[in-house]
Amino acid sequence: MTQPNPTPGVASGDRTGRFVRQPNGHVTPLSPHMGIWRWHVTMAASILFRATLIAASVGLVFVVAWLGALAFGPETYETALALAGSPLGLFVGFGLTVILFSFILNGARHTINDTGNGLTIKSATALSNIAVWAPVPLAILFWVVLFAVGRVSL
Amino acid sequence: MSGAAKFKNKVKISERHGGGEWLAERVLLTALLPLGLWVASTGFTLAGAAYDAVLDWFAKPLNAVLLSVTAVLLFGYLSLAWKVILEDYVPQIGARKALTGLVNLVFFVLAAASLFFIVRLALGSAPLPAGIGA
Numbered sequence: 001m002t003q004p005n006p007t008p009g010v011a012s013g014d015r016t017g018r019f020v021r022q023p024n025g026h027v028t029p030l031s032p033h034m035g036i037w038r039w040h041v042t043m044a045a046s047i048l049f050r051a052t053l054i055a056a057s058v059g060l061v062f063v064v065a066w067l068g069a070l071a072f073g074p075e076t077y078e079t080a081l082a083l084a085g086s087p088l089g090l091f092v093g094f095g096l097t098v099i100l101f102s103f104i105l106n107g108a109r110h111t112i113n114d115t116g117n118g119l120t121i122k123s124a125t126a127l128s129n130i131a132v133w134a135p136v137p138l139a140i141l142f143w144v145v146l147f148a149v150g151r152v153s154l
Numbered sequence: 155m156s157g158a159a160k161f162k163n164k165v166k167i168s169e170r171h172g173g174g175e176w177l178a179e180r181v182l183l184t185a186l187l188p189l190g191l192w193v194a195s196t197g198f199t200l201a202g203a204a205y206d207a208v209l210d211w212f213a214k215p216l217n218a219v220l221l222s223v224t225a226v227l228l229f230g231y232l233s234l235a236w237k238v239i240l241e242d243y244v245p246q247i248g249a250r251k252a253l254t255g256l257v258n259l260v261f262f263v264l265a266a267a268s269l270f271f272i273v274r275l276a277l278g279s280a281p282l283p284a285g286i287g288a
Contacts (some may be wrong), residue, residue, distance in 0.1 A: 057261075067268055071270075071279075084202075143197065151198075
């Protein structure tokens, strides 16, 4: 990443060393951007919601295919069920549950924040942490129970 | 939908109806949260279920109606979501409009196919392709 080359001291009283001559000739402070930001979980929650929606768009093709397999009769459904029970199929199924839980939790965070609630640093961080980290353990729990009660088996 | 921005009282029209889209996104998402929980419980019920058991599930009107509503709201919400994403990341107007149209078409086809399958399953229709050209 290329950093602009600051020229310290070109503005009178510059004690920050951040003043820089811009391409248009003006001497202005360097915008606080790439060099000064700090990672925070709210950013991850925000971009993960978009990622979830994009992943859901792909995942829904599998769900519609499941509906189609049902509508095409028992033989087609058996084929679809065999595919879904294969290791790759189970991986896709696990992904679908991660997407679903991510959609519910991150969507809840989005809705709470959009109504003007949970916007203090502490609560926004807490909501974001839930939205970012909880979907995977919930999906694991979902599948562990499915296997435990014998609904799904390898 | 024309190319040039329209103005009303020196304010872009797009800046007037954008609030409606924002509200639509919020209403759809709020409706989809409880439906999402219902989908999770449904997925648990139907995972690996036999054909007859699944058809019994679809034969219950409440299930078929809720699933249809979920499909329509979800594809509508995703269409709005993709519009926002494309507006943010595709600066070329032509490409953005083409992609938005393509995304809308894909979601419309998926939603129509979902409803078609759900209605047939709910009515206990004979397996496809019966009834289509045969």
